[in-house]
Amino acid sequence: MPELRPGMQHLFLRDEDLRLGIELLFYAYRDFTGEPDRMLAQIGLGRAHHRVVYFVGRYPGINVGELLAILRITKQSLSRVLGELVREGYIAQKQGPVDRRQRRLELTEKGAELERRLTENQRKRIATAYRAAGAGAVDGFRRVMQNLIDERDRAKVADIDTAKPPKPP
Amino acid sequence: MPELRPGMQHLFLRDEDLRLGIELLFYAYRDFTGEPDRMLAQIGLGRAHHRVVYFVGRYPGINVGELLAILRITKQSLSRVLGELVREGYIAQKQGPVDRRQRRLELTEKGAELERRLTENQRKRIATAYRAAGAGAVDGFRRVMQNLIDERDRAKVADIDTAKPPKPP
DNA sequence: CATATATGTCAACATTGCTGTCGTATCTTC
């Protein structure tokens, strides 16, 4: 490593350094989603359902448009998944209090329980990795990940220091 | 942050800290794959093709079984994607020199060119994020990501310091 | 009232995973 001063602009990056980053993302994501996927399969749901349940739990009262902006899928794709979750009693819809065209989404008790089961797994994986890597590493992890995200969504993922309340964008 | 000493075992992790990690992985992966996906769509290929082309480029002469172990998909799934890549001249197969049941895979010139175009995009995104986050952050990023990966595959992603030659597992 | 916005819906299609089954070539072992 040429230097260790953070903020340095002249980082010397070999092809191998960059490929390592690419591969870390591939393997980490593969394993991060593996176990929840298996749990979901047992109740006839998929990863897409997890995403919806996760973000509805994260931002209670979020509306469909905001969810679409986070997931970056078409409303038709979301509609199918969301419809199933509503029909099966995981998610409840309420008319928007100010704009009545909106559907504000919330987890039911059943939905909250599913979300806990699924996310608990990922929470544990993260916690284990954080502890194994150490607090200093966690900060670096966050900084790099933030910068991997498209600039327009970077603020959406609140940094721990600026600790914003979990509000929809 | 309670401490900054790496290797610390008593990291205090709030639910919010862990959710941030979960979300960073979601958003980063979403954006990391976005642009290559769009490029692939234009030539009638998908993300699965990118993965295959990437790892064949990374490990020239890799055989089917090794590729399956990396991708963690069934051979039937791989077969479809790999077959297309071979038929369309992106990948060449050679009989294994010692075990003739094996197919050793290699990129053709056309395949190497595709791999360059696709991966160049991700390489740039990584490089930009590394530079924005600083060299110290890069090290932390790697440590956390390594620990997110299933233990049995952790060695597969060589750490930069232990810099193993790119050899198939 | 006119227009824009938020959402839902129907239909058709592509990609990428899965299971199950069978076949062939080749290696290994007794």
Next chain:
DNA sequence: GAAGATACGACAGCAATGTTGACATATATG
């Protein structure tokens, strides 16, 4: 050399999740 294991390929069918395109309805806004 025969028997069994292994590496790979192929066919069939299915499910999840994404896409486009078109159209409908309710509500907000000017």
